[in-house]
Amino acid sequence: MMSGTAEQLGGGAKNSRAGLVSLGYTLLYIVLIAVAILQVFPLVWLLFFSLKNNQEVFNLPPLSLPMNPRWENYEKVWSAGNIDVYFLNSVWITVVTTVITIVLGSLVTYAITRMKWKGSSFVLGLFMVAMMIPVHSTLIPLFSIFNKLHLIDHPLSLILSYVAFNMPITIMILLGFYYALPREVEEAAVIDGCSVNRVFFRIVLPMTGSVIATTGIINMIYNWNEFIFVNTFISSDAYKTLTVGVQNFIGQYTTDWGAIGATLMISILPILIAFLFLSDRIVEGIAAGSVKG
């Protein structure tokens, strides 16, 4: 905004005004950099204290590393705190639920955008309204339903919940893409006698690779970070995922800063790595998924 003012004034071609322009831009950059520092600084501090022992945390300046960064903190918590088990649970549950959500979501989206049936807009409405329902309002009944089905403390309770609650946003992102997809090839294939299943799996699904990548990464982030369902449904260490595992582990070692830091770093590292390589897709998915509802 301010740059616009400066730019206009700069149109006068006087030196002082050119100076104002660059001053304006400098101010804007300072604002942006200050916000960036606010957003990242806590994470940098986390990295630093994950490489210290308590003495070093308490005595060294906050943003300094000890002579020998204590990578052994990471080794220690990886095996000692069950963190390896939690990590693997998070990986497989995230992958399985993401794959199921995308396959089921794609099938629904295809049926809604391509096939002719009564109630299709009503069904779509059901999926979209589900997005507004607070997870917490379903928590007590879900607990008692899963309890009756003997699925409490069973990973299936998580898989079913994650797939159901991520389905609406998945369909919403897929929907825009499916509507925009040209239909000539599909129509020609049907006229040539190709079955609907073949059209979907051989023609449509391969064409939606890019939007599947977007919904996939968004699903993975949500599933990886999910907390309240695991915390409520799962009690044994063998099935806990990283979020609840980290929470319990830290509860037991509240005084060992290095161990806590290393645990937290391990839990966020996969997301940070994914972000490094897939930030465009993540940005796209979050923008597309959040606003259109």
Add this chain to the structure above:
Amino acid sequence: MDKVMSNKWIIALYVLPSLLLILAIVYIPIVLTGYYGLNKWNGIGAMNFIGLDNYQALIKDKLFWNSAGHSLLLAVFSGISLILYLIIAMVLSAKLKAVNLFRKIYLIPMLLSSVAIAQLWLKIFHPTNGILNSLLESIGFANPPAWLAEPSIVLFALFIPILWQYAGFYILIYYAALKNIPASLEEAAKIDGANAFQIAYKIKLPLAMEVIKVTIVLAVVGSLKYFDLIYVMTDGGPNGSSEVMASYMYHQAFRAYDFGYGSAIGFFLLVICLIVTWIIRKLTASKDTIQYS
């Protein structure tokens, strides 16, 4: 062609798995929440139908209204902070370099799990060794507060990481909306002699209004049902001073084993969220003209 594309068996095959799942995991539970709320029930034994007793108790429950007030305060703060995010997004859209990098950096906290963020901020707020009090002491504050232990400030202290986590999300959405405004409009206004503030206020703001309204819904409803960081960081304490509606519900059901009363709170929460969404949507009842890609 039409016959193939309206094959009932295939439609059922494609739609039913997801539809049944979402009915079972989302819709049936919210009906059950309402029903459980009419019963006295400890979650295990027999249910005892007591009519509206739980809801009557809820209306008189000071602790509940206390937590509802906290949720509302969070909604107000989240709503007000949207102004700040909008300003930052306007700065971002002022044709600066590295804009893409900035908006991605801003988004990082939103991608991390609430547990990791909560544990990190517990350390940041740590009374003696946390980075916040270290910084405050180094610039001359002799006795910085124990942020999360003071009933009068704990709630506001908790708002900081909550807002920190979601800032990048809203900035991203606003930036996308502002980018969608045709550059020609801004050019024309400039030629007519409008300054940058006029352009921001008279052109950009009205054109981004649809998106702004959606973000108000997201921020307000998201705040009313907020749970994660508060549950992990203070668990509603000290002494209920940071309890919110969702955490109060959780405590009633899974700590006090009053599933009936917890369900009544859950149902109330659902109704509030839907009503608020409906009211804000009503106020914004014009068609969505802004497309994202």
